[in-house]
Amino acid sequence: MYKIDVLVQGYPGRSVCNGGLGWSTTTLLRDSQHSILVDVGAFGVRHFLEQQLKNCGVSPEDITDVVLTHAHYDHAVNFTLFPNATVWIGADELSWAAAQPPGFNPLPELYVRELAVSPKVRRLADGETFLPGMTAIASPGHTPGHLLFHVDLPGQAILFTGDAAKNRAELLSLSANDTYDAQTSKASLELIWDIWKRIPDTLLVPGHDLSMKLDESGQPFYLGKRLAAINAWFGDTLEPTRIDLCCGGRSARQSA
Numbered sequence: 001m002y003k004i005d006v007l008v009q010g011y012p013g014r015s016v017c018n019g020g021l022g023w024s025t026t027t028l029l030r031d032s033q034h035s036i037l038v039d040v041g042a043f044g045v046r047h048f049l050e051q052q053l054k055n056c057g058v059s060p061e062d063i064t065d066v067v068l069t070h071a072h073y074d075h076a077v078n079f080t081l082f083p084n085a086t087v088w089i090g091a092d093e094l095s096w097a098a099a100q101p102p103g104f105n106p107l108p109e110l111y112v113r114e115l116a117v118s119p120k121v122r123r124l125a126d127g128e129t130f131l132p133g134m135t136a137i138a139s140p141g142h143t144p145g146h147l148l149f150h151v152d153l154p155g156q157a158i159l160f161t162g163d164a165a166k167n168r169a170e171l172l173s174l175s176a177n178d179t180y181d182a183q184t185s186k187a188s189l190e191l192i193w194d195i196w197k198r199i200p201d202t203l204l205v206p207g208h209d210l211s212m213k214l215d216e217s218g219q220p221f222y223l224g225k226r227l228a229a230i231n232a233w234f235g236d237t238l239e240p241t242r243i244d245l246c247c248g249g250r251s252a253r254q255s256a
Contacts, residue, residue, distance in 0.1 A: 001156045002029040002036075002133075007052040008045050010208040011228050012167035013245065020106070022074035023228070024207050027160065028056060029151075036065040036131060037085075038149060038160050039207070040078035049078065065131060069162025069207065070146045071097035071115070072106040079115070088130060089115060090138075091123035093145025139164035139192070141176055141185030148188075150195055157202040159195055164188045167209035168220055 010025030022042045026049060029036040035058055041049060053059065063082040068089040069075055079087050098116040102109045115121050124130060124147060126138035133153035139146050142163040151158040163178065164185070165171050171192070176185035196202050196214065204212045204220070212220040231240035 001153055002031050002151065002158075004029055004158065004203070005052075005056055006205070006211060006224075007037075007056075008041055008049060009210065009224075009227060010166075010206060011226075011245070012169065012209045013228075020074065024074045024163075025205055025209075027205055028053070028058065029158075030058075031132065034064045034131065035062050036067060036134075037063055037082070038067045038205070039069055039075040039162065040066055040081070042074045042077045046078065046081070067131070067134070067149060067160075068093075069149065069160065069164075070143045071108075071112055072143070072163070073108040073111070074106065075162065075207070076115070077108050077111050080111070085120065087115065087118065087121045088124055088136075089121065090136065090145040090147045091125055092138075093143060093147065094121070094123055096144045137191070137195070139188040141179045141181060141188045142166075144180070146188075148192065148195070152199065157199040159192065159202055159204045161192055161204060161206050163207040165192050165204075166207045168206070168212065168222075171204075171206070171212075171220060 005028045006025060007028050008026035011021055011023035014020050022044055024039055024041055026041050027038045060082050061084055063085045066079045066082055066085045066087045070093055094115055097107055097112045100107055124136040129135045133151050135150050137148040137150055139148045146162060146164050148164060149160040170176050174186050174189045179185040196204055201213060210222040210224055210226055212222055215221050226246045228245040230243045232243060234241055
């Protein structure tokens with residue numbers, strides 16, 4: 001079995017005025033031979049990700065594998081921080097991403113270029129089992145080559161959905177907020193539900209939300225507590241205003 005630690009908690013929201021938050025889930029899996037990161041986030045989480053790895057007693061050099069659900073910046077950029085890691089990404093995803101011209105979209109062009117030529121990168125096919133108990137499953141809709149990752153080991157089942165199911169709302173509504181084709185995304189969401197229900201007690205780790213399991217009635221419930229806030233300096237001193245992003249936008253002065 002893998003020891004699992006969610007290092008960066010994905011957030012089911014976005015900035016209204018100034019682009020995306022980019023807070024995607026980053027998860028650490030460890031066994032006796034592997035230290036695996038599933039998605040690695042963007043620039044904004046680097047200091048926090050470093051501290052979280054330290055808290056787990058893991059250095060960047062210890063990471064053996066980086067597994068990417070897709071090529072968007074908020075999931076993929078930080079692969080450069082792990083010098084000894086093999087990087088796994090869908091073959092269709094990388095071919096599609098590398099063929100896109102620079103544009104106003106979430107693809108980090110220079111990082112995609114490096115993924116396309118790096119000898120450290122391994123390209124995955126749909127249905128391929130590539131690490132102990134871990135299988136790649138095609139889940140297009142958010143991007144053409146998006147992959148789910150399903151861990152199926154004795155006594156342990158984990159489903160990493162990336163942005164094929166970013167949050168609980170997408171799972172329950174069977175509709176995706178960011179998709180190039182709504183019906184394609186719906187089919188991927190239905191596949192996620194099929195896999196999730198197949199093995200009791202499967203842990204689902206979405207791209208931008210808390211991890212979940214299914215209760216006895218088949219409804220998802222959260223594991224853990226959501227933590228997200230912003231410090232802002234609106235006054236005449238360096239005392240910040242803490243804006244809690246988990247409580248309907250209510251704000252309160254941070255205590256000294």
